[in-house]
Amino acid sequence: MEKLMISGGRPLQGMVSISGAKNSAIALIPAAILAESEVILDNLPLLSDVAVYAEILEELGAEVAWEGSQMRIDPSSIKSIPMPNGPVKKLRASYYMMGAMLGRFKEAVVGLPGGCNFEPRPIDQHIKGFEALGATVTNEHGSIHLHAKELRGTKIYLDVSSVGATINIMLAAARAKGATIIENAAKEPEIIDVATLLNSMGAIIKGAGTETIRIEGVSELHGCRHSIIPDRIQAGTYMIAAAATRGDVLIDNVIPKHLEAITAKMQEMGVLIEEFDESIRVKGTPSYEHVDVKALIYPGFATDLQSPMTSLLTQARGVSVLSDFVYSNRFKHVPELVRMGAKIRVEGRSAIIEGGRLNAAKVKAADLRAGAALVIAGLTVEEGVTEVTGVEYIDRGYDHLVSNLRMLGADVWRQSE
Numbered sequence: 431m432e433k434l435m436i437s438g439g440r441p442l443q444g445m446v447s448i449s450g451a452k453n454s455a456i457a458l459i460p461a462a463i464l465a466e467s468e469v470i471l472d473n474l475p476l477l478s479d480v481a482v483y484a485e486i487l488e489e490l491g492a493e494v495a496w497e498g499s500q501m502r503i504d505p506s507s508i509k510s511i512p513m514p515n516g517p518v519k520k521l522r523a524s525y526y527m528m529g530a531m532l533g534r535f536k537e538a539v540v541g542l543p544g545g546c547n548f549e550p551r552p553i554d555q556h557i558k559g560f561e562a563l564g565a566t567v568t569n570e571h572g573s574i575h576l577h578a579k580e581l582r583g584t585k586i587y588l589d590v591s592s593v594g595a596t597i598n599i600m601l602a603a604a605r606a607k608g609a610t611i612i613e614n615a616a617k618e619p620e621i622i623d624v625a626t627l628l629n630s631m632g633a634i635i636k637g638a639g640t641e642t643i644r645i646e647g648v649s650e651l652h653g654c655r656h657s658i659i660p661d662r663i664q665a666g667t668y669m670i671a672a673a674a675t676r677g678d679v680l681i682d683n684v685i686p687k688h689l690e691a692i693t694a695k696m697q698e699m700g701v702l703i704e705e706f707d708e709s710i711r712v713k714g715t716p717s718y719e720h721v722d723v724k725a726l727i728y729p730g731f732a733t734d735l736q737s738p739m740t741s742l743l744t745q746a747r748g749v750s751v752l753s754d755f756v757y758s759n760r761f762k763h764v765p766e767l768v769r770m771g772a773k774i775r776v777e778g779r780s781a782i783i784e785g786g787r788l789n790a791a792k793v794k795a796a797d798l799r800a801g802a803a804l805v806i807a808g809l810t811v812e813e814g815v816t817e818v819t820g821v822e823y824i825d826r827g828y829d830h831l832v833s834n835l836r837m838l839g840a841d842v843w844r845q846s847e
């Protein structure tokens with residue numbers, strides 16, 4: 431096990447290039463199962479979750495060749511094999527195996543997902559969608575068993591506009607008979623990315639990115655080549671880190687439109703931001719104003735940036751209120767930030783943050799974004815070394831984190847625990 435050591439107090443300066451989106455990648459890889467020939471994914475992030483997904487596909491008999499940021503997946507010899515255990519258990523997003531296998535084989539057995547553990551995360555909307563398409567779904571000894579004689583298109587209204595359920599239903603419906611309409615669909619950019627891949631594979635999906643998605647089922651899908659969108663959460667994390675350290679960083683390979691909510695909030699605080707076609711420059715200033723932030727579904731402020739934003743708000747004057755309306759209790763970073771001297775209290779769905787200096791401490795990342803929050807906090811500390819354990823969570827979502835931060839002038843290194 432390794433830990434991250436951070437000797438903070440240096441403004442981040444320079445340029446960082448953002449890799450492909452994790453939350454797209456881990457939906458696009460299983461989507462490739464639906465094709466009958468090779469799918470090539472470009473701009474893939476180098477993350478442990480991606481490696482686990484490659485393992486899952488190989489277990490089913492797919493040929494997977496991963497080199498740098500490109501993965502070639504040949505699913506032509508894939509078989510329907512039950513997956514109650516093994517790599518599926520390492521990954522929450524292995525729930526996409528349900529939609530993908532159901533779409534291709536009309537059956538699947540998938541062990542219940544693991545993954546980030548900040549709160550119970552139900553999959554009832556995924557199951558509601560599969561059942562509406564004609565599948566029988568049962569939970570047997572911790573594995574979800576799905577089976578359908580045939581999948582038939584239908585209208586599905588999601589009670590919550592879930593990213594995972596929207597994508598999972600698209601995967602299964604792409605090869606169903608007839609048209610499926612998802613109402614109250616999630617609108618996140620990753621959903622558009624998955625629809626783009628599926629359409630390049632021969633699917634007929636319209637409306638991705640709006641709350642109504644229409645999927646005209648087809649009997650067969652073919653291989654294609656697709657480049658993954660940039661990771662907006664990774665980009666937002668570097669934006670926050672740049673501002674928190676009062677640095678000046680050009681964040682390259684981004685889609686500025688995907689970053690509108692975080693950009694607007696940071697500008698409201700007094701951070702200087704310049705937008706270009708495919709990059710964003712973030713320049714810190716000596717003093718920031720407190721702001722209130724509400725994490726909402728897209729295009730609102732991303733819940734995945736809520737924890738990193740907490741660290742930035744400790745650097746603002748006065749009291750900020752940060753509320754999360756996507757997850758009710760995603761505040762595992764708060765007690766750790768408090769160990770670093772932050773004045774934060776959690777009330778219901780909100781963290782109330784009083785600005786002030788942080789000090790070095792030994793802290794533990796309890797999930798991926800909590801880890802990012804602690805790294806940012808450590809970067810602001812002027813004296814001493816902050817030690818962050820739980821690096822395995824951070825590695826799930828930020829590739830080349832240490833080398834990127836070092837390139838930006840931070841004094842950060844990994845050390846064995």
Ligand code: EPU
Nearest residue numbers: 453523551552553554555556590592593594734756757798
């Ligand atoms: N929900 C239900 N029932 C469901 C599905 C979701 O009640 O069947 C609830 C959840 O409990 C939550 C809300 O709906 O309160 C939204 O959950 P959603 O399904 O949209 O989240 P997800 O698909 O499980 C993805 C990302 C998360 C990100 C959320 C929200 C992946 C693999 N994960 O999760 O990313 O927080 O969307 O944007 O795409 C992360 O990257 O750190 C991360 C956790």
